[in-house]
Amino acid sequence: MSQSVTPELRRWIIEQASAGCTPESVLKAMLDAGWNAGVAEAALERTLLEHLSTVSPGALAQAAPEVREAVQGVVGQGSAVPVIDTSASPRRIDAGDRWVDIITHMNHPRVVVLGNLLSAEECEAIIESAKPRLARSLTVQTATGGEELNPDRTSSGMFFARGQTPEVTAVEQRIARLVGWPMENGEGLQVLHYRPGAEYKPHYDYFDPNEAGTPTILKRGGQRVATLVMYLNEPARGGGTTFPDVGLEVAPVRGHAVFFSYDRPHPSTRTLHGGAPVLEGEKWVATKWLREREFS
Numbered sequence: 001m002s003q004s005v006t007p008e009l010r011r012w013i014i015e016q017a018s019a020g021c022t023p024e025s026v027l028k029a030m031l032d033a034g035w036n037a038g039v040a041e042a043a044l045e046r047t048l049l050e051h052l053s054t055v056s057p058g059a060l061a062q063a064a065p066e067v068r069e070a071v072q073g074v075v076g077q078g079s080a081v082p083v084i085d086t087s088a089s090p091r092r093i094d095a096g097d098r099w100v101d102i103i104t105h106m107n108h109p110r111v112v113v114l115g116n117l118l119s120a121e122e123c124e125a126i127i128e129s130a131k132p133r134l135a136r137s138l139t140v141q142t143a144t145g146g147e148e149l150n151p152d153r154t155s156s157g158m159f160f161a162r163g164q165t166p167e168v169t170a171v172e173q174r175i176a177r178l179v180g181w182p183m184e185n186g187e188g189l190q191v192l193h194y195r196p197g198a199e200y201k202p203h204y205d206y207f208d209p210n211e212a213g214t215p216t217i218l219k220r221g222g223q224r225v226a227t228l229v230m231y232l233n234e235p236a237r238g239g240g241t242t243f244p245d246v247g248l249e250v251a252p253v254r255g256h257a258v259f260f261s262y263d264r265p266h267p268s269t270r271t272l273h274g275g276a277p278v279l280e281g282e283k284w285v286a287t288k289w290l291r292e293r294e295f296s
């Protein structure tokens with residue numbers, strides 16, 4: 001039999017553990033099924049530790065130090081991320097040229113919903129300058145490091161260069177101040193346009209470390225560590241930004257934005273998110289992805 005650890009095997013291990021089977025009995029079942037002992041033990045340990053960090057970070061925080069260390073060994077150490085400091089005032093933040101409202105925030109995943117980040121005029125100007133350059137959205141392909149048409153993503157889109165228009169520059173400076181992260185670490189602003197029925201299925205914005213093309217992508221500024229999705233208009237129905245792991249949906253309101261950060265490229269960050277289908281009207285967003293280092 002093949003001795004590779006497939007997603008199906010991981011799912012099965014989690015199912016057994018969730019049903020109350022002890023790790024010893026799961027291991028025995030795997031050995032009885034013909035698994036090599038070393039492969040089975042490693043798969044079991046890795047799967048259960050990853051699962052623990054994803055579903056139960058609270059339990060993990062209270063676990064013995066050696067358990068926490070083992071989990072860290074599997075899911076990696078966290079890196080520094082952009083931060084919106086909500087401790088001084090839970091209501092609004094000085095972003096330099098504008099006071100930005102804090103609508104709501106949570107810690108795991110770290111999500112901050114912002115109001116009044118962009119003026120109506122800035123939203124309009126960004127939509128108008130993006131319109132002539134829209135094309136069906138591509139997604140960075142981690143398998144090769146190139147770009148591909150993605151059936152999960154039925155919007156059209158375009159990228160601005162950093163500082164390409166006066167409005168883009170103003171927004172980029174505001175974001176850098178708001179999240180305390182150098183403007184140079186930001187990718188160019190991406191504008192997306194969704195028509196009725198268009199959506200962006202749940203995904204992670206970080207690059208999957210297990211994919212062959214990821215090292216090439218990381219040469220330009222390292223991993224993505226935070227995302228800011230800015231709403232440039234209001235669809236009549238649908239089109240929220242969803243976070244399925246925590247049952248959160250952020251309403252698309254013009255000038256508002258949702259910020260989220262992820263300190264490691266791992267599902268334990270709970271930053272799975274998507275653009276829900278637009279049911280009526282259209283949806284325009286601008287996305288700013290922030291990298292670990294200067295993006296060039």
Ligand SMILES: O=C(O)CCC(=O)C(=O)O
Nearest residue numbers: 229240241274275285287
């Ligand atoms: O349109 C949205 O609400 C989400 C967009 C998004 O996830 C992205 O641009 O990466």
Ligand SMILES: [Fe+2]
Nearest residue numbers: 203204205273
């Ligand atoms: Fe995304």
